Amino acid sequence: MxxxxxxxxxxxxxxxxxxxxxxxxxxxxxxxxxxxxxxxxxxxxxxxxxxxxxxxxxxxxxxxxxxxxxxxxxxxxxxxxxxxxxxxxxxxxxxxxxxxxxxxxxxxxxxxxxxxxxxxxxxxxxxxxxxxxxxxxxxxxxxxxxxxxxxxxxxxxxxxxxxxxxxxxxxxxxxxxxxxxxxxxxxxxxxxxxxxxxxxxxxxxxxxxxxxMDRELPDGVRAHTLQLARSIPGVLDIHDLRTRESGQHWFMQLHLELPAELSLAQAHEIGEQVRLAIITHYPQAEVLVHKDPA
Missing domain, CATH: 1.20.1510.10 (Cation efflux protein transmembrane domain)
Incomplete structure (x- = not known):
């Protein structure tokens, strides 16, 4: 990758x-x-x-x-x-x-x-x-x-x-x-x-x-990003998606709601799967994923 x-x-x-x-x-x-x-x-x-x-x-x-x-x-x-x-x-x-x-x-x-x-x-x-x-x-x-x-x-x-x-x-x-x-x-x-x-x-x-002025990326890109994140098993919901553009780079931040009983390693693995799913479709994106217990 x-x-x-x-x-x-x-x-x-x-x-x-x-x-x-x-x-x-x-x-x-x-x-x-x-x-x-x-x-x-x-x-x-x-x-x-x-x-x-x-x-x-x-x-x-x-x-x-x-x-x-x-x-x-x-x-x-x-x-x-x-x-x-x-x-x-x-x-x-x-x-x-x-x-x-x-x-x-x-x-x-x-x-x-x-x-x-x-x-x-x-x-x-x-x-x-x-x-x-x-x-x-x-x-x-x-x-x-x-x-x-x-x-x-x-x-x-x-x-x-x-x-x-x-x-x-x-x-x-x-x-x-x-x-x-x-x-x-x-x-x-x-x-x-x-x-x-x-x-x-x-x-x-x-x-x-x-x-x-750091305007958000187009609505279609944001909706697709949420769809990609929700497609990963274990993700219960997503909130606080923030995006912006800087030249050839996109910056995305989002919070994942995950089952509270997951270990830190399991939560990290799901977060990494979400990040990889997004950058596979948008290779110009830098993605920061935060994990919250649901």
Whole structure:
């Protein structure tokens, strides 16, 4: 069991590092492409895309270091590990994304009041199509990593990359409309994108705060945990189940009600069976079992 958990932890660490590095690489490539086309066109929508990619790069770099720190094993100063670094990275991402939304909003209002013709629109459309393909590839990788690890930081990263898909489609629509003389469409799409980005920032921040405040694990996980514990022969009842999440680790505490006539060794054996039943289904969990005489 110990070797299996070690292998599982190593695989989780590998996937998390792969996802964070891929995110940084994609963001840097898109910054270079969008920056060049924005300088040629002056599009507010393209500026929105460029600023969003800059924020993506900043958030992804924070993720890269935060996930690396969160994967460090527990030590004397941090007995429960360093997992909450992921939630702190989520808060930093929320701040980055909020800043990008504000910048795009201000630029969109200015361009709405003072519309200007766009140049190099077709180059912008080509870059946006490439951005969509690159983002879809990154999201496929992130979806796999989230499914295997449940990472908050990667989940937050995936959230704003999913919003990038809508952003890129909106930019293409704005550039096409501008080609047909609807100049204010670029500014209007920029404003809509800014509001959408801000909404995503609120979601990311809320999720990170919930983890930092030690919110309980989902009800389905808690119910299943109780079911697993009650399935062990000798367990009469369970109370005071407490759970929380810290990065890649879950922490669970529960009290077992056992027959009062059991010896200490027998009670310990039942408690160990309960612990093993839970970590077999949830290998990321650290389980503390207390035994009470019924």
């Amino acid at each position: 110990s070797s299996e958990r070690t292998h599982d932890s190593a695989e989780r660490a590998r996937l998390l590092r792969l996802a964070t590095r891929a995110s940084v690489a994609v963001a840097l490539v898109l910054i270079a492409l969008k920056g060049g086309v924005w300088l040629a066109s002056g599009s507010v929508s393209l500026l929105a895309g460029l600023i969003d990619s800059l924020m993506d790069a900043g958030a992804s770099i924070i993720n890269l270091f935060a996930v690396g720190y969160a994967l460090k094993p527990a030590d004397k100063e941090h007995r429960f590990g360093h997992g909450k670094a992921e939630a702190l990275a989520g808060l930093a991402q929320a701040a980055f994304i909020s800043g990008s939304a504000l910048l795009v909003l201000l630029q969109g209002v200015d361009r709405l009041l003072h519309p200007q013709p766009l140049d190099a629109a077709w180059s912008g459309i080509a870059v946006m199509l490439f951005s969509i393909i690159a983002t879809l590839g990154l999201l496929a990788l992130q979806r796999h990593v989230i499914k295997r690890t449940g990472s908050t930081a990667i989940g937050a990263d995936a959230l704003h990359y999913r919003s990038d898909l809508l952003l890129n489609l909106s930019i293409i629509a704005a550039l096409l409309l501008a080609q047909f003389g609807v100049q204010r469409a670029d500014a209007l799409f920029g404003l809509a994108i800014a509001l959408f980005i801000a909404f995503g920032a609120v979601q990311i921040g809320r999720q990170a705060v919930q983890i930092l």
